[in-house]
Amino acid sequence: MASKKSFPLRLDPSLYEALERWxxxxxxxxxxxxxxxxxxxxxxxxxxxxxxxRDQGGGTKDAD
Incomplete structure (x- = not known):
């Protein structure tokens, strides 16, 4: 499994509760x-x- 980037995310409690239900x-x-x-x-x-x-090192459509 590929490693994942970890970072803190602060959310409004009501937004978190809605995400939790969904x-x-x-x-x-x-x-x-x-x-x-x-x-x-x-x-x-x-x-x-x-x-x-991604496998060939390419980027998004915005990359030149």
Missing amino acids: AADEFRSVNGHIEYLLREALRREGRLPSPRA
Whole structure:
């Protein structure tokens, strides 16, 4: 398994509670659900490199 970057994240308690309920509905941890939501947003915007580009050292569509 690839290593993951750790960093502190401060959230408004009501936002966390909403994420916690949503994550439970999707059978995910809150951390896993946040990662899923961020990945989907990046994919929608075309900012997530394809797996092949990552293997070849490529970047996002914004990289020149």
